[in-house]
Amino acid sequence: MSDTATTTQSIRDFALAVRTALSDLPTDDIDELTDGLEADLTEQAADGEAVGSASPGFELGDPVAYAEELRGAAGLPVREANATARVPWLRRLRIRVGAGRAGATRRIRSSAAGGQILDFLLEFRPLWWVLRGWIVYAVAEVLVGGAISTVPTDPIRWLALTVFVVLSAQWGRGQWLPWRWLPGFRTVVSVCAVLVLPLVLFVTAHQASAQNSAYVDYSPYVTPGLVQSGQEVTNVFAYDADGQPLTDVQLFDQDGRALNVVNDPANTNYLPQLDAVGEQDMVVPSLLVPAGGGWNVFPLRLVSSGDIDYANDYLGQAHQADAAPAPFPYAQVQPLVRVPEVREPTSTPPATLQPEPTASAAPTAG
Amino acid sequence: MDTTQLLKGVLDMAVLAVIAEDDGYGYDIVRRLRAAGLDEVGDASVYGTLRRLYSAGALSSYVVPSDGGPHRKYYGMNPHGRAMLDEQRANWTHFAGTLTRLLEKPQPSVHLPTIGDNS
Numbered sequence: 001m002s003d004t005a006t007t008t009q010s011i012r013d014f015a016l017a018v019r020t021a022l023s024d025l026p027t028d029d030i031d032e033l034t035d036g037l038e039a040d041l042t043e044q045a046a047d048g049e050a051v052g053s054a055s056p057g058f059e060l061g062d063p064v065a066y067a068e069e070l071r072g073a074a075g076l077p078v079r080e081a082n083a084t085a086r087v088p089w090l091r092r093l094r095i096r097v098g099a100g101r102a103g104a105t106r107r108i109r110s111s112a113a114g115g116q117i118l119d120f121l122l123e124f125r126p127l128w129w130v131l132r133g134w135i136v137y138a139v140a141e142v143l144v145g146g147a148i149s150t151v152p153t154d155p156i157r158w159l160a161l162t163v164f165v166v167l168s169a170q171w172g173r174g175q176w177l178p179w180r181w182l183p184g185f186r187t188v189v190s191v192c193a194v195l196v197l198p199l200v201l202f203v204t205a206h207q208a209s210a211q212n213s214a215y216v217d218y219s220p221y222v223t224p225g226l227v228q229s230g231q232e233v234t235n236v237f238a239y240d241a242d243g244q245p246l247t248d249v250q251l252f253d254q255d256g257r258a259l260n261v262v263n264d265p266a267n268t269n270y271l272p273q274l275d276a277v278g279e280q281d282m283v284v285p286s287l288l289v290p291a292g293g294g295w296n297v298f299p300l301r302l303v304s305s306g307d308i309d310y311a312n313d314y315l316g317q318a319h320q321a322d323a324a325p326a327p328f329p330y331a332q333v334q335p336l337v338r339v340p341e342v343r344e345p346t347s348t349p350p351a352t353l354q355p356e357p358t359a360s361a362a363p364t365a366g
Numbered sequence: 367m368d369t370t371q372l373l374k375g376v377l378d379m380a381v382l383a384v385i386a387e388d389d390g391y392g393y394d395i396v397r398r399l400r401a402a403g404l405d406e407v408g409d410a411s412v413y414g415t416l417r418r419l420y421s422a423g424a425l426s427s428y429v430v431p432s433d434g435g436p437h438r439k440y441y442g443m444n445p446h447g448r449a450m451l452d453e454q455r456a457n458w459t460h461f462a463g464t465l466t467r468l469l470e471k472p473q474p475s476v477h478l479p480t481i482g483d484n485s
Contacts, residue, residue, distance in 0.1 A: 036436065044393055073411040
């Protein structure tokens with residue numbers, strides 16, 4: 001029955017409120033008086049249910065009056081004002097928090113809508129248990145693993161995460177709490193988890209965006225900057241009219257934009273390029289552009305795979321200091337030859353409108 | 367008449383008498399008292415009384431682990447408790463006899479003056 005969990009919680013809250021009302025007594029007396037109170041109340045509630053509708057039902061009543069009855073019957077002194085100094089502060093805090101929770105629960109449940117909303121939210125408790133397990137894993141990863149990685153990266157870490165989540169869920173269900181101090185410890189863990197939650201979420205979001213930008217920046221297969229026939233262009237080699245290689249050629253497109261081989265020249269430091277044997281080299285921009293972003297100055301320089309630093313980043317980092325001129329695909333290409341002008345006898349274009357001729361007439365034509 | 371007030375004076379005795387039959391834990395004793403006819407007994411009163419009798423050395427206690435539930439604190443009689451119960455039983459019997467005799471004594475049929483008689 002779903003009522004059972006609610007009853008258990010309200011009994012726990014009631015017992016805490018009773019302890020609050022007794023909080024001026026020495027700890028031993030409170031323990032003596034209320035030890036087993038939850039068990040007794042639970043049994044009483046079960047008795048009430050067993051009798052059925054004929055019974056008036058199980059009513060917890062007023063915890064303060066209950067505490068006074070306990071105290072009176074036990075022959076303990078009535079409550080004095082400000083006599084709480086004998087109770088350890090941690091216990092007092094626990095009692096106060098518990099009483100506050102009990103009071104809040106009572107107030108919320110006093111309206112039908114409040115009760116329904118509370119029941120609705122209580123359905124999400126398993127989600128919180130999982131979240132708590134994950135947060136504890138993330139913190140343990142920092143403390144034990146030494147690395148800030150909130151999402152497991154290998155099977156052992158996945159196993160650790162699973163263990164934490166299962167433990168958290170079992171604690172949430174009230175299981176696996178063999179020692180008396182464990183419920184209190186669970187509360188401490190929960191409070192810490194709530195406090196650390198924003199940080200863990202922030203780190204995770206940061207990691208996710210770093211991962212995404214890594215794909216955008218370094219992976220040529222997502223959105224290449226320059227494409228020829230569907231293939232990414234990572235470098236461009238220019239030869240002059242005589243077929244000799246040119247260096248430091250600045251290229252621009254039809255709109256006057258720099259012809260970059262990457263999408264985001266200002267923020268991209270290197271571009272992977274596979275060499276002939278499948279090793280990953282890195283193309284780096286020219287340093288000759290004063291404001292940076294020399295991704296349109298060809299040929300771009302190259303950092304060979306052996307010089308790439310994988311220490312901090314599994315994608316590798318290329319340093320400009322290691323860059324060398326990229327080898328030209330051809331030492332030289334064929335020199336250009338002037339194409340003979342084809343004369344068309346029927347046309348009589350006015351000489352002034354002719355664009356600058358690209359080639360002069362060749363004697364073989366016509 | 368409100369039996370709650372009466373019960374207050376004799377709850378110690380009732381609790382001792384119930385435990386004298388057999389050891390029991392808190393709510394178990396409440397249940398037995400109610401089954402015996404003391405319907406109005408408050409559970410907090412019983413738990414407080416148990417605690418007081420235990421402090422006074424009239425009861426012994428031990429913890430019984432239960433599977434699936436929390437541990438139970440059982441109370442049982444000790445010689446001091448038995449002596450206390452015997453004494454209280456004697457007192458009660460004497461007191462109850464006295465009161466019963468008082469109540470059962472035929473009422474003297476004296477003529478009580480009523481208002482307006484002397485006019």
